[in-house]
Amino acid sequence: MLPIPMRPSIRSISWMMVALPLLVNAQEMQGLDLSAPAKPKSQAPQGQADGGTPLEKAVGVPGESDAALEDRVKAVQRKGFIKQNRFQLTAFVAPSLNDAFFEKLGVGGMLGYNIQDAFAVALRGAYWFSFTSQYVRQGSIAFQSQVLSSQLYGTLMLDGIWSPVYGKFSWLGKSIVHFDAYVLAGGGLAWSGTSGPPRDEGPHVAGELGGGIRFYPNEWLCLDLGLVGTFYADQASTALPGSIQKVVAITLGVSFFVPTHFEYYYP
Amino acid sequence: MSARTAIRAALAAAALLAAPLAEASEADAFENKIEPISGQLYTKAGKVELEGLFALSLNDAFYTKYFGGVRVGYHFSDFWSVAVTGQAGASSPTSSTTLCTPSQGCKGASAEQLWRAPGDLKWIAGAEVLFAPVYGKVNIVGSAVLHLDFSILAGVDWIESQKVLTPQQASAGVPPGNVGAPAVHFGLGSHIFVAPFAALTVELKDYLYFTDVNTGYSTQANTLQSQLFLELGISFFVGGGR
Numbered sequence: 001m002l003p004i005p006m007r008p009s010i011r012s013i014s015w016m017m018v019a020l021p022l023l024v025n026a027q028e029m030q031g032l033d034l035s036a037p038a039k040p041k042s043q044a045p046q047g048q049a050d051g052g053t054p055l056e057k058a059v060g061v062p063g064e065s066d067a068a069l070e071d072r073v074k075a076v077q078r079k080g081f082i083k084q085n086r087f088q089l090t091a092f093v094a095p096s097l098n099d100a101f102f103e104k105l106g107v108g109g110m111l112g113y114n115i116q117d118a119f120a121v122a123l124r125g126a127y128w129f130s131f132t133s134q135y136v137r138q139g140s141i142a143f144q145s146q147v148l149s150s151q152l153y154g155t156l157m158l159d160g161i162w163s164p165v166y167g168k169f170s171w172l173g174k175s176i177v178h179f180d181a182y183v184l185a186g187g188g189l190a191w192s193g194t195s196g197p198p199r200d201e202g203p204h205v206a207g208e209l210g211g212g213i214r215f216y217p218n219e220w221l222c223l224d225l226g227l228v229g230t231f232y233a234d235q236a237s238t239a240l241p242g243s244i245q246k247v248v249a250i251t252l253g254v255s256f257f258v259p260t261h262f263e264y265y266y267p
Numbered sequence: 268m269s270a271r272t273a274i275r276a277a278l279a280a281a282a283l284l285a286a287p288l289a290e291a292s293e294a295d296a297f298e299n300k301i302e303p304i305s306g307q308l309y310t311k312a313g314k315v316e317l318e319g320l321f322a323l324s325l326n327d328a329f330y331t332k333y334f335g336g337v338r339v340g341y342h343f344s345d346f347w348s349v350a351v352t353g354q355a356g357a358s359s360p361t362s363s364t365t366l367c368t369p370s371q372g373c374k375g376a377s378a379e380q381l382w383r384a385p386g387d388l389k390w391i392a393g394a395e396v397l398f399a400p401v402y403g404k405v406n407i408v409g410s411a412v413l414h415l416d417f418s419i420l421a422g423v424d425w426i427e428s429q430k431v432l433t434p435q436q437a438s439a440g441v442p443p444g445n446v447g448a449p450a451v452h453f454g455l456g457s458h459i460f461v462a463p464f465a466a467l468t469v470e471l472k473d474y475l476y477f478t479d480v481n482t483g484y485s486t487q488a489n490t491l492q493s494q495l496f497l498e499l500g501i502s503f504f505v506g507g508g509r
Contacts, residue, residue, distance in 0.1 A: 142384040143376055
């Protein structure tokens with residue numbers, strides 16, 4: 001009996017009829033096509049095997065060609081998010097990843113200006129809380145010694161941020177979220193337990209290096225996931241040699257862009 | 268009007284109607300040349316995933332671990348999969364076990380001292396469920412294109428580690444044996460596709476398990492330990508799907 005097997009086909013065709021206009025709409029809305037260029041179907045030049053290209057056959061002139069037809073043109077759609085000439089205000093938290101004994105949590109903010117769409121300068125500041133883990137006690141018992149660490153309180157950095165990677169994600173094969181990936185590097189000052197009394201050494205010269213991903217759910221907001229290492233020289237105890245202190249932290253942030261709207265421009 | 272005439276008239280009418288379409292087609296030199304891909308190019312549904320991996324422990328207090336292992340998984344869909352994993356390897360004391368004295372300078376802890384510290388894992392075996400709702404395409408400096416997915420995962424494990432000795436036991440000089448414990452883990456992962464049948468895999472996992480640690484010269488208590496691992500691997504997809 002045909003009618004029962006036919007039903008899925010009719011339903012499929014109906015879905016295709018509904019989906020086709022949506023696909024067209026989606027193509028207009030999305031910002032960047034990242035498809036790979038189409039692979040040539042044959043290594044031999046078209047026209048040699050069958051006696052002529054379609055254009056040659058049409059115009060009747062052997063050897064006639066059209067540069068546009070021969071090009072392998074890659075569709076490049078518009079970016080979904082433009083940052084150039086916009087300020088960026090960010091709030092973030094930064095739990096540390098590399099100190100099992102004294103875990104740190106940074107809370108801070110960043111004010112940045114996007115000079116170009118892929119490059120920004122930013123002033124980043126953070127206050128750092130420190131938490132003593134169970135390993136301090138376990139280490140003290142195991143090695144019958146004292147665990148010393150540099151106590152970081154605050155950082156203030158001037159960074160350059162470069163975002164050469166741009167892309168888009170699909171969520172469950174449906175909605176599209178635009179994102180970019182960035183690297184940052186900068187320098188500044190760090191305040192630790194030795195900056196104030198009794199040693200009064202003042203702030204330490206510091207640097208930071210990191211990277212991350214920013215997701216853009218709309219035109220004035222982004223969510224930031226990064227990994228940043230902060231480095232500064234400090235001497236936890238005068239009885240010990242000084243060393244470069246390293247604080248590697250995951251940064252979880254939310255950014256707001258001003259102006260809240262952008263005008264698309266063609267490079 | 269004969270049938271042949273009627274057919275000719277119908278063909279002529281059809282040709283006249285099709286003419287504007289043909290003109291539009293000639294005007295667009297790029298027609299059929301552009302193949303935008305909006306969907307998921309690399310699929311996993313119905314495939315078996317075989318992975319060889321290297322794992323490095325992070326944020327260690329006393330021991331850094333270097334493990335190698337294998338994983339076998341099955342993808343029910345492009346979003347859901349299950350896998351079993353086994354990994355084992357070596358460990359080395361972290362720089363935090365360097366002991367400094369004002370008179371003798373700094374040196375590494377002795378073997379007897381290290382026997383008192385937790386975290387010297389020997390091997391891990393487990394099973395996990397992965398959910399990969401995010402599939403993405405990345406454009407690097409306007410040229411290379413990478414396809415990747417992101418997943419969250421959770422699983423149960425068995426962890427074998429070196430038994431922690433009390434200072435009293437360690438002073439006897441008898442090396443400790445191993446002890447096993449059930450564990451759970453949570454994590455994030457990503458496939459970076461290099462071919463329809465292969466991908467690079469990056470995962471960050473946090474293993475949680477209980478073990479005895481020292482609370483005094485001769486006393487111990489069972490406490491929760493957290494062990495972070497970064498796993499890098501190469502996966503091969505075998506079987507069904509596209």
